[in-house]
Amino acid sequence: MIEYFWLALVPPLAGFLFNGLVGKRLPARIVSGAGCAATGASFLFLLAVFAEFIRLPAEEQQIVHRLFTWIQAGTFTAECSFLLDPLSMIMLLVITGVGFLIHVYSTAYMEGETGLYRYFAYLNLFVFMMSLLVMAGNYLLLFVGWEGVGLCSYLLIGYYIERKSAGDAAKKAFVVNRVGDACFLLGVFLIFKTFGTLEFGSLFETVSRTHPQPESGFTVLAAITLLLFLGATGKSAQIPLQVWLPDAMEGPTPVSALIHAATMVTAGVYLVVRSAALYSRAPDVLLLIAVVGVLTALLAALTALVQRDIKKVLAYSTISQLGYMFMALGVGAFSTGIFHLFTHAFFKALLFLGAGSVLLRLHHELDLFRMGGLRNSLKVTCWTMWVGTAALAGIFPLSGFFSKDEILWRALDSPLGHPVFWVAGLVVAGLTAFYMCRLMFLAFYGSPGHGHGESGSEAGTAVTAPLAILAGAAAVAGVVGLPAYLGDHRLDHFLAPVFRYSYDHGVSAGHGASHSLELLAGGAALAISLLGAGLAYRLYARDRSIPRRLANRYPGLHGTLLQQFRIDQAYSRFVVGGLKVLSRRVLWRAVDVGVVDGAVNGTASLFRRWSGVATRMQSGNTRTYAAWIVTGAALVFLYLYSVID
Amino acid sequence: MGMVPATHYLALGAVLFVIGVAGFIVRRNVITMFMSVELMLNAVNLTFLAYARTWNQVDAHIFVFFVMTVAAAEAAVGLALILGLDRHSQTLDIDTVNRLQG
Numbered sequence: 001m002i003e004y005f006w007l008a009l010v011p012p013l014a015g016f017l018f019n020g021l022v023g024k025r026l027p028a029r030i031v032s033g034a035g036c037a038a039t040g041a042s043f044l045f046l047l048a049v050f051a052e053f054i055r056l057p058a059e060e061q062q063i064v065h066r067l068f069t070w071i072q073a074g075t076f077t078a079e080c081s082f083l084l085d086p087l088s089m090i091m092l093l094v095i096t097g098v099g100f101l102i103h104v105y106s107t108a109y110m111e112g113e114t115g116l117y118r119y120f121a122y123l124n125l126f127v128f129m130m131s132l133l134v135m136a137g138n139y140l141l142l143f144v145g146w147e148g149v150g151l152c153s154y155l156l157i158g159y160y161i162e163r164k165s166a167g168d169a170a171k172k173a174f175v176v177n178r179v180g181d182a183c184f185l186l187g188v189f190l191i192f193k194t195f196g197t198l199e200f201g202s203l204f205e206t207v208s209r210t211h212p213q214p215e216s217g218f219t220v221l222a223a224i225t226l227l228l229f230l231g232a233t234g235k236s237a238q239i240p241l242q243v244w245l246p247d248a249m250e251g252p253t254p255v256s257a258l259i260h261a262a263t264m265v266t267a268g269v270y271l272v273v274r275s276a277a278l279y280s281r282a283p284d285v286l287l288l289i290a291v292v293g294v295l296t297a298l299l300a301a302l303t304a305l306v307q308r309d310i311k312k313v314l315a316y317s318t319i320s321q322l323g324y325m326f327m328a329l330g331v332g333a334f335s336t337g338i339f340h341l342f343t344h345a346f347f348k349a350l351l352f353l354g355a356g357s358v359l360l361r362l363h364h365e366l367d368l369f370r371m372g373g374l375r376n377s378l379k380v381t382c383w384t385m386w387v388g389t390a391a392l393a394g395i396f397p398l399s400g401f402f403s404k405d406e407i408l409w410r411a412l413d414s415p416l417g418h419p420v421f422w423v424a425g426l427v428v429a430g431l432t433a434f435y436m437c438r439l440m441f442l443a444f445y446g447s448p449g450h451g452h453g454e455s456g457s458e459a460g461t462a463v464t465a466p467l468a469i470l471a472g473a474a475a476v477a478g479v480v481g482l483p484a485y486l487g488d489h490r491l492d493h494f495l496a497p498v499f500r501y502s503y504d505h506g507v508s509a510g511h512g513a514s515h516s517l518e519l520l521a522g523g524a525a526l527a528i529s530l531l532g533a534g535l536a537y538r539l540y541a542r543d544r545s546i547p548r549r550l551a552n553r554y555p556g557l558h559g560t561l562l563q564q565f566r567i568d569q570a571y572s573r574f575v576v577g578g579l580k581v582l583s584r585r586v587l588w589r590a591v592d593v594g595v596v597d598g599a600v601n602g603t604a605s606l607f608r609r610w611s612g613v614a615t616r617m618q619s620g621n622t623r624t625y626a627a628w629i630v631t632g633a634a635l636v637f638l639y640l641y642s643v644i645d
Numbered sequence: 646m647g648m649v650p651a652t653h654y655l656a657l658g659a660v661l662f663v664i665g666v667a668g669f670i671v672r673r674n675v676i677t678m679f680m681s682v683e684l685m686l687n688a689v690n691l692t693f694l695a696y697a698r699t700w701n702q703v704d705a706h707i708f709v710f711f712v713m714t715v716a717a718a719e720a721a722v723g724l725a726l727i728l729g730l731d732r733h734s735q736t737l738d739i740d741t742v743n744r745l746q747g
Contacts, residue, residue, distance in 0.1 A: 618746050619743065619746050620742075620743030620744060620745050620746030621739075621740060621743045621746075622678075622739050622742070622743075623669070623670050623671075623673070623739060623740070626666075626669050626670050627670050630666055630670065
């Protein structure tokens with residue numbers, strides 16, 4: 001059955017069509033049931049495929065299924081082909097698995113919403129598009145999924161259609177993503193122009209033959225990878241296109257979980273890893289990716305320190321963690337990036353769903369400073385979120401410790417790495433522990449700052465069960481990638497066939513020689529995380545006056561952090577403002593009014609001026625007409641007479 | 646006595662046609678203009694027949710029958726129109742009927 005792996009796309013699409021077409025007239029239970037069943041069926045099917053896949057020898061773990069020829073034009077051919085290799089396998093399991101839990105959670109979270117059919121239809125379409133993205137066997141089909149998740153994020157962020165802010169956020173996400181998409185498309189054009197194919201298998205094979213060695217400088221590969229990376233910065237919210245993600249919090253909370261954990265933002269990381277054969281041969285672009293990743297991680301972590309909105313903290317945390325992933329990719333540790341993507345999917349989904357549970361309890365109060373004291377009424381949420389927080393902060397032995405530690409170690413150890421990346425990564429680790437513990441202390445401890453009383457409880461099994469499962473996964477997911485001093489890195493071995501055409505920079509080699517150094521680095525990261533957590537405990541657990549005094553003393557710094565270094569303002573002033581000036585002065589006044597309107601109005605006035613002459617011929621006098629006819633006939637006669645001779 | 650040459654018939658046809666055209670343009674009475682049209686039609690018929698006899702072909706005879714049929718139909722419709730015009734505006738002067746203009 002493994003050759004039918006692409007059928008995993010069918011249930012989400014069927015669920016989308018079902019809910020989209022007839023869901024409006026059906027009761028809520030059937031709508032949500034169908035939505036969950038679609039994703040669940042896809043997940044179970046993929047588990048069965050996985051059971052078979054894992055038994056294949058490594059060199060056969062590369063299954064291509066060609067469904068039909070999609071486009072044929074001259075020398076250009078685009079197949080509708082699907083690829084199942086370890087990378088897409090692991091992505092598919094995360095997408096459908098975490099996606100399924102989010103679907104189940106949504107049945108409780110979205111209870112009583114009027115547009116439920118719309119919600120579940122979009123959710124299923126999202127899962128379908130993301131699965132298509134990671135299953136695609138060539139860049140063009142990948143682009144379909146790429147655009148599809150962009151569309152779905154637009155639809156879901158703007159789900160609350162009656163709120164203007166939701167519509168604005170949706171448009172912002174879409175437009176910012178379009179900038180990246182345009183670059184991605186240019187990159188794809190350049191790939192076809194250079195190598196003549198878009199199929200992953202033949203393309204990477206060609207590249208490994210024609211470019212055996214990495215070349216620095218501005219080569220064609222550098223241009224291609226740079227364009228693709230710009231596309232990735234859009235989807236994965238990296239500098240300079242990270243501005244849409246915090247605003248995307250306007251959507252329902254489970255959607256945030258879906259966007260941040262299973263779908264959408266992981267697309268950029270996936271794209272770079274999928275194109276590892278290209279990236280590993282463009283060392284300068286890799287360096288750029290690492291720098292962008294580090295900067296994004298630092299900037300977002302700093303911004304998360306002072307946010308008052310619980311979902312914004314988590315959103316900046318996602319940007320920061322994605323920065324980590326790109327840092328790993330930038331130092332050539334592609335499988336490490338996927339490892340962090342894998343563990344991050346669990347704990348970030350968990351944290352968002354936990355935040356959703358808090359919001360349910362507090363009737364959608366988002367301000368952390370108006371929460372507090374929830375640990376008694378939301379026991380399950382509190383404990384599972386602690387697991388997620390500890391995993392995100394990188395506390396041993398939870399999953400985040402292993403993946404984050406591996407990134408930091410690679411940043412130091414890899415031939416493409418640099419101690420500066422490592423130090424910056426350590427700082428981010430400390431900041432992460434600090435802001436996550438701050439969130440937990442503010443939400444669950446201290447005195448209630450809200451008017452919703454001590455009574456009240458969890459929302460039910462549909463909420464708590466996904467939290468518990470995700471907490472379990474977040475705790476133990478690290479075992480697939482144990483560091484060398486503890487055991488076997490199974491994920492590395494599993495993903496190895498994906499990188500068969502990549503240039504080997506020796507990133508994972510030689511880590512047998514320095515166990516003690518790796519252990520020391522891990523210890524340092526853990527110590528810094530604990531330091532951050534301790535500081536958060538001191539500042540926010542009981543007495544919260546120090547942060548307030550600090551904010552009052554440095555209002556400029558506080559404001560800068562709160563508004564994400566005013567990047568949004570800079571964009572609206574220079575980019576949006578510049579576009580507005582260009583539109584008004586040049587495109588509207590000059591091109592539209594001058595050229596387009598001028599051509600239309602000019603034609604009209606030309607006819608108005610000259611039609612007076614023609615009108616005079618239409619006198620209404622029959623005898624004049626007859627005279628005209630005679631004149632005409634005489635002229636024709638004269639002409640014929642002259643021709644015949 | 647020899648046959649009348651074809652050129653005579655053709656010349657007569659041309660003269661009749663030009664008289665018809667001139668009459669149509671110069672006269673203002675609708676009925677007179679109508680008669681001028683009939684004159685032009687018959688001038689054409691005469692021309693047809695002159696050629697038919699010159700080349701001993703029957704095609705032109707058939708054309709003449711067509712023209713006569715059309716002329717009959719035209720007479721019926723045209724006279725009805727003239728009657729309508731008279732009832733509508735109590736005049737047969739074509740120059741007063743010029744409301745259809747640009």
